[in-house]
Amino acid sequence: MKLYKIMVIEDDSVIQGELQTLLNGNGYTTIGVENFSAVTEQIKNEKPHLILLDIKLPGENGFALCSKIRTFSEVPIIFLTSCNTDMDELNSIMLGGDAFITKPYNTAILLAKIASLLKKNYSTQQSEQIIYGNAVLHLESSQLEHKGKSAELTKNELKILYYFFKNGGKICSRADIIEYLWDNQLYVDDNALSVNINRIREKLAGIGLTDFIKTKHRQGYTI
Amino acid sequence: MNRRRYWKNRIPFLLTNLVCMAALTVFLLVCGNSISAVLLILVVWTAILLAGLFLTYWKRRRQMRELLDMAGQLSERYLISEVMELPEQAEDQVYYQLLKMAGKSMLEQIGEVQRERLEYKEYIEQWIHEIKTPITAMKLLCENHRTDRTKELLLELEKTNRFTEQALYYARSEHTEKDYSVRKMSLSQVVHQAIADNKYLLLQSGVRLEVEEMEDTVYSDEKWVRFILNQLIANAVKYRSGQPVLRFSTRRQQDQVVLVVEDNGIGISPADLPRIFEKGFTGQNGRMVQQSTGIGLYLCKRLCDKLGIGIVAESSGQETAISLAFHINCLIHEVQG
Secondary structure, X not given: OOOOEEEEEOOOHHHHHHHHHHHHHOOOEEEEOOOHHHHHHHHHHHOOOEEEEEOOOOOOOHHHHHHHHHOOOOOOEEEEEOXXXXXXXXXXXXXXXXXXXXXXXXXXXXXXXHHHHHHHHHOOOOOOEEEEOOEEEEOOOOEEEEOOEEEEOOHHHHHHHHHHHHOOOOOEOHHHHHHHXXXXXXXXXXXXXXXXXXXXXXXXXXXXXXXXXXXXXXXXXXX | OOHHHXXXXXXXXXXXXXXXXXXXXXXXXXXXXXXXXXXXXXXXXXXXXXXXXXHHHHHHHHHHHHHHHHHHHOOOXXXXXHHOOOOOOHHHHHHHHHHHHHHHHHHHHHHHHHHHHHHHHHHHHHHHXXXXXXXXXXXXXXXXXXXXXXXXXXXXXXXXXXXXXXXXXXXXXXXXXHHOOOEEEEHHHHHHHHHHHOHHHHXXXXXXXXXXXXXOEEEEOHHHHHHHHHHHHXXXXXXXXXXXXXXXXXXXXXXXXXXEEEEOOOOOOOOOHHHOOOOOOOHHHHHHOOOOOOOHHHXXXXXXXXXXXXXXEEEEOOEEEEEEEEEOOHHHHHHHO
């Protein structure tokens, strides 16, 4: 899978650092900007796939920068800002920004926006399946395959399994799973999660995967 | 104009006339004029005097009435000196000058107060933008370095953010003309965003969410509606009871789309219901639950009024439903086909 390069143009060093940590943790490489007077040169050299741009910057503001970037590049730009007035939003769109997210941003929404913009602009054939052990999770058809047999999954079940696969081997606490589901607009509560897990286990048993999801007492689940 | 007072004010002038009359009578009689001639002179004098007095009285009365009417019609009465004509009488002109001076200094004061208010508002907005940077930084720090305590910290951060937003919208709600743009927005998206804004609050208070499928799009300002929903969610959590359930649904009603937010909390008593949108009103529930400020719903109502959204609260014992009615403009739909 190709590694996307994301440039973070943000003057607050803590936010810049943490954004990079967040993005690195989600499989992107990042470039931070330290010298704000030579941003355009840096963009020309590094050729990032996407730019996160703050509006209030030392020297030139984000809007001016954005229109400068647009003279030589069509790279998708997401404005990240605390100025959520209408004029700012309108400006950012007029100057060629692709999205406008206000601080304090919800990281799930930010990551989803980044993913969708990258997908739209670079339309690479991302793998639509994840493999863990002998099991293959097909995201498009929402099916789980194991040794030639496969089981249909509901939306909730697919997301839960996706979370397990992504964290393959690590222990996932119930609270973290629920939070992840909420980020995906599936508002599942504790009881419903138990019901879902049980149903997944039944389905897994049906295709020969017994004891795939293990319960860790007082900690959560793991695969 | 007070009639008795007017005539009372004329007493010195009348007395002077009487004294003059008496003096003239004595003089004429001493000069050997007949009494009838003297009487005739006195009668004519009195007649002319009274006619003159009444004429001036009527004229003054008319003038004063006109001025009062004029002031009555003005929406800003302190501007009367700008509208009225320069009076003829010397004393009146002094009052006119005084009025002008008073009006001018008043306008200066008002201008200053307005400028100060605007500056304060701008400062508040700027401050809020600045405080958002550390809030964002804290949020990212929490999310990147998860420990047992981060969820609680994130909950507190959500609260901090909600209060800052409240201050921002309070400052903005006075000058809304500048800051809203009505655009097409999807109701489901704004509901999901509002839920995401309050994720930790809802998760930690164990609220069960029921979000119906919503396909309607309406024309409104997304960030304002999101703010309103945030307030409603915070209220539902604050006044929860038992196993809390929060429901979001939409329904069509003639030319309106109504977004309903229902909870099964402690409800609102019928006596309080008509007043919940008033500023500073906390009611029976507010006295029991601390942290009731009586600002949240007041702001919601105010923003709704500006955006043309109908906001209605219903409550029957254990349930509260707040509905937001968005108008569907048939013209826009027809144009867009």
